[in-house]
Amino acid sequence: MLIKQLYTGCLSEAAYYIESDGEAAIIDPLRDIDEYIKLAKENNARIKYIFETHFHADFVSGHIDLSKQTGAPIIYGPNAKTNYEIYSSKDKEKFKLGKLTIEVIHTPGHTLESSCYLLRDENDKPHAIFTGDTLFVGDVGRPDLSSGNMSSAELAGIMYDTIQNKILPLADDILVYPAHGAGSSCGKNMGPETFSTIGEQKKFNYALQPQTKEEFVAAVTEGLGIAPKYFAINAKINMQGYESLDTIKHKGLTPLSIAQFKKLQASDAVVLDTRHANIFTIGFIPGSIFIGLEGRFAEWAGCLLSFNKPIILVTEPGKEEETIIRLSRVGFAKILGYLDGGFDTWKNAGESIDMIIDVEADELAMDIPHDPNLTVVDVRRETEFADGHIKDAQNLPLDEMNDIVNLAHFEDKQNLYIHCAGGYRSVIAASLLKREGIHNLRNILGGWNKIKEQNNITIEKEASVLN
Secondary structure (H helix, E strand, O other): OEEEEEEEOOOOEEEEEEEEOOEEEEEOOOOOOHHHHHHHHHOOOEEEEEEOOOOOOOOOOOHHHHHHHHOOOEEEOOOOOOOOOOEEOOOOOEEEEOOEEEEEEEOOOOEOOOEEEEEEOOOOOEEEEEEEOOEEOOEEOOOOOEOOOOOHHHHHHHHHHHHHHHHOOOOOOOEEEEOEOOOOOOOOOOOOOOOEEHHHHHHHOHHHOOOOHHHHHHHHHOOOOOOOOHHHHHHHHHHHOOOOHHHHHHHHOOEEOHHHHHHHHHOOOEEEEOOOHHHHOOOEOOOOEEOOOOOOHHHHHHHHOOOOOOEEEEOOOOOHHHHHHHHHOOOOOOEEEEEOOHHHHHHHOOOOOEOOEEEOHHHHHHHHHHOOOEEEEEOOOHHHHHOOEEOOOEEOOHHHOOOHHHHOOOOOOOEEEEEOOOOHHHHHHHHHHHHOOOOOEEEEOOHHHHHOOOOOOOEEOOHHHHO
8 A cells, every 4th residue: 555645835735646556546636747647657557546525726636637648537526517527426435446445435515525535455444534625634624615505604514514424433543634734725724734643633623523513613614714716716627627738838838039028018918927036126027926936826826816817927947837837736827938038038138127125124113213104014914914013004915915906095105115924925015016006115024024023113913803
């Protein structure tokens, strides 16, 4: 028996490779499938099944491309309906994999088709359960992402029945392999570990404690933030299908001359610059949106960019393909090419450039008492802001900055000092503001981590939000 967790940190997503006697199964594959093919080849195995735990909302699965390349069927749990060929399994249906058995456990609640896959060893003893977004380490899946006509409370009620009847009866020693870890927006209270046991979850997971259905529904639905806008788009793509990643890469890996690049930009293509934040701020193509590969790149792209507009890229040389693959993971397909030679080509040709002024936190501390027009813009989440922020700062969470209305209320006389927690999100925010013609701004290096070290900056908290 071989179980391999393939964890992608920038999406907090776990896919799984399971193998026995030359037969392999993949659970919840990412869009780029080469690693699964490589693993099977290295182990002289044939990929026999592709299991999907549900219609994912936070990424586009690689199930269709993987099925076409391997001939393996795509298996969903009950109630799954798609525009492409799948095998819709029944609750408790079993699939043989070498000496192992994989049993479908229908676990609605996160979504109606959500299912877990119970892996039984060669003696038919339950060994591990792949729980998708039904059960996480420390949490359960949020019930507000794909409910059809059902409310979050109604789905949470269904989740309660699932936990009581399908999860809690399982043996304590069964390994738990979820689809996500900490940082994912598919839950609200995930622990840092990427696997656990049923016994540990019975002890420490708030959703598995003894409680009434009413108490469970309240606990699971309380404090849910608004789901990222791209979640609904990705879920739809996973239900309806998509063009192959090879096709997307073929278009996206088109090198563009400066003249071609400028023509596409003039025709309303979005210029996406994925270089490191520290490099971007010292020089970039005017109108560019920065989202650096060093952060949670795909998630921020999904939250902030339009899926309807074409994208042209500025990357570090050699990072073009990685950028395209990571964009495709959250459903972007209209990538028309990249600037040949990167930003240096643009700069060396004498084209106009823009920049963002970086300032240290101690400079901000010196400026606050002397500049009546100084406005601190804190782009962290509301809960981060509430836990401590500069007195009189404006909170404009980055994930709300895709709405142009939110960017239009600043006055020309304001001197904007923008910060996040560490400096990644603030550069994204600054690029968005610049793109809308707001140029009187500065980026605070090190963000809140450096600001809170300053003794002469007044800090406030928002107890009403934290409580």
